[in-house]
Amino acid sequence: MRRFVYCKVVLTTSLVWVLVDVFLLLYFSECNKCDNKKDHSLLPALRAVMSRTHVAPGEMGKAVVIPKDEQEKMKELFKINQFNLMASDMIALNRSLPDVRLDGCKTKTYPDDLPNTSIVIVFHNEAWSTLLRTIHSILLVDDASERDFLKKKLEHHVATLEVPMRILRMEQRSGLIRARLRGAAATRGQVITFLDAHCECTVGWLEPLLARIKEDRRAVVCPIIDVISDETFEYMAGSDMTYGGFNWKLNFRWYPVPQREMDRRKGDRTLPVRTPTMAGGLFSIDRTYFEEIGTYDSGMDIWGGENLEMSFRIWQCGGSLEIVTCSHVGHVFRKATPYSFPGGTGQVINKNNRRLAEVWMDEFKDFFYIISPGVVRVDYGDVSSRKALRESLKCKPFSWYLENIYPDSQIPRRYYSLGEVFSYTADKEIRTDDLCLDASRLNGPVVMLKCHHMKGNQMFEYDAERLTLLHVNSNQCLDMPSEEDKMVPTLRDCSGRRSQQWILRNMTLSV
Ligand code: UD2
Ligand code: MN
Numbered sequence: 001m002r003r004f005v006y007c008k009v010v011l012t013t014s015l016v017w018v019l020v021d022v023f024l025l026l027y028f029s030e031c032n033k034c035d036n037k038k039d040h041s042l043l044p045a046l047r048a049v050m051s052r053t054h055v056a057p058g059e060m061g062k063a064v065v066i067p068k069d070e071q072e073k074m075k076e077l078f079k080i081n082q083f084n085l086m087a088s089d090m091i092a093l094n095r096s097l098p099d100v101r102l103d104g105c106k107t108k109t110y111p112d113d114l115p116n117t118s119i120v121i122v123f124h125n126e127a128w129s130t131l132l133r134t135i136h137s138i139l140l141v142d143d144a145s146e147r148d149f150l151k152k153k154l155e156h157h158v159a160t161l162e163v164p165m166r167i168l169r170m171e172q173r174s175g176l177i178r179a180r181l182r183g184a185a186a187t188r189g190q191v192i193t194f195l196d197a198h199c200e201c202t203v204g205w206l207e208p209l210l211a212r213i214k215e216d217r218r219a220v221v222c223p224i225i226d227v228i229s230d231e232t233f234e235y236m237a238g239s240d241m242t243y244g245g246f247n248w249k250l251n252f253r254w255y256p257v258p259q260r261e262m263d264r265r266k267g268d269r270t271l272p273v274r275t276p277t278m279a280g281g282l283f284s285i286d287r288t289y290f291e292e293i294g295t296y297d298s299g300m301d302i303w304g305g306e307n308l309e310m311s312f313r314i315w316q317c318g319g320s321l322e323i324v325t326c327s328h329v330g331h332v333f334r335k336a337t338p339y340s341f342p343g344g345t346g347q348v349i350n351k352n353n354r355r356l357a358e359v360w361m362d363e364f365k366d367f368f369y370i371i372s373p374g375v376v377r378v379d380y381g382d383v384s385s386r387k388a389l390r391e392s393l394k395c396k397p398f399s400w401y402l403e404n405i406y407p408d409s410q411i412p413r414r415y416y417s418l419g420e421v422f423s424y425t426a427d428k429e430i431r432t433d434d435l436c437l438d439a440s441r442l443n444g445p446v447v448m449l450k451c452h453h454m455k456g457n458q459m460f461e462y463d464a465e466r467l468t469l470l471h472v473n474s475n476q477c478l479d480m481p482s483e484e485d486k487m488v489p490t491l492r493d494c495s496g497r498r499s500q501q502w503i504l505r506n507m508t509l510s511v
Helices: 043-053 068-081 085-090 128-142 152-159 175-185 206-215 259-264 287-292 306-316 345-360 362-371 373-377 384-392 398-404
Strands: 002-012 017-027 117-124 167-169 191-195 199-201 219-228 242-246 252-256 283-286 320-332 415-418 423-425 430-432 435-438 447-450 460-463 468-471 476-479 490-492
Touching: 043 068, 043 085, 068 085, 085 128, 117 175, 191 206, 191 287, 206 219, 206 283, 206 320, 283 287, 306 320, 306 345, 306 398, 345 362, 345 373, 345 384, 362 373, 362 398, 362 415
Parallel strands: 017 117, 117 191, 219 320
Antiparallel strands: 002 017, 002 167, 191 283, 199 320, 219 283, 242 252, 415 423, 423 430, 430 435, 435 447, 460 468, 468 476, 476 490
């Protein structure tokens, strides 16, 4: 079944018309559980909460606490979407949220002739209240300015608007990547803004995104993603001091913004952060640039991988990916997925990851294959058209990306060897993902600890003739485990014994 929601909202500010095309690309499968109208009257819970707080639940982004006697029902309802549906349903669709921006953002001004944007929201079995709150907050967003006449007056104006909405239904479950492609193809705005279906936009979220694209059409921009608690729907500001990375398993991860990026911005935290990767759900991109850079890989199924694929592609092919720290949008982060993955979760994600590794990562894909050995058996289909895209856009190699965009990556740009388990890096660490072999005691066992990049206890010197790994700090050699070491490799005085000889595989640099 296909259903598309299209709604067009025209908002006026004093000087400009802001045109917002809101597209909702919906996917529904036959599903009885997703009908939230089934018998779960919220009245008792609502009354209890309101009598305690005197304000409507969730206002100003506050947590909703469900009374004790409703908690059984709450737990039941949680399973439908993997978030607290009871709390969500109690919160107004246009609840108020705190202004969580940095002070320096509140006084920024933007050009009057910002590009307009279409907003594409794909969803599969989304809850009614979270979806509507997403749409509603988009409308609120556009009255983002702090001018008085844009408050009550505009609210009344919006209430009188005829909001045409188009709903497209995908014929079959297509996954978020192909659903977004479908939505994007139907947009007419100068910019496309993608959102998940359980978001809440805060004051002033859109202008800084559009302004950055106006400055540079090859900038792909993300807001700071604030956290809406899956348990209480409390709204919590995300940090401007984290940016996107990934580990050897190709999981997206947040990491602290490194000093070099703070320095580049001369310490001004209101300036966009250049981020190696994006979370994937919330971003704006110039519509023609989206086409030019190869939209998405339509060979990817259901969920996962498209965010890294797009991140690598943007950087390697001449664009930039940024977190615009003056823009805040909330998102309900869930601990588990509420919907099925036809074909199996692992299978789907591994297939998508293989596609991106094969096309974009060059020899560095081996880090992914080494940490998840089973993956090489997953069929990833045909990637020849994506390789041709990379060719035609004359994109840079992955080593360039690691060196220039993501030098703090868990994947070392320079390494001597990549064996069955570990890599031996140019920094002389013996490393797997973000863990390094570490020894702190003479004659002691080695352990895996978080890599600290300070050499010290994590530095091993390889001697290619004697085949030894010398732990420089202790001047001892890495020795094979024996019974009494409980099978853990140990440091011992260097003796030249066979048990101290290590062969590094696939040497790429000479030690
Ligand atoms: C994150 C992203 C998400 C996507 C995903 C990797 C954020 C906040 N979210 O996971 O956008 O990049 O990583 O793929 O950055 N959906 C469909 N059809 C499906 C499955 C999902 O339309 O078959 C919709 C779903 O209803 C939601 C959106 O796609 O609106 C993203 O799915 P999610 O919320 O489960 O993903 P999330 O936030 O865990
Ligand atoms: Mn989501």
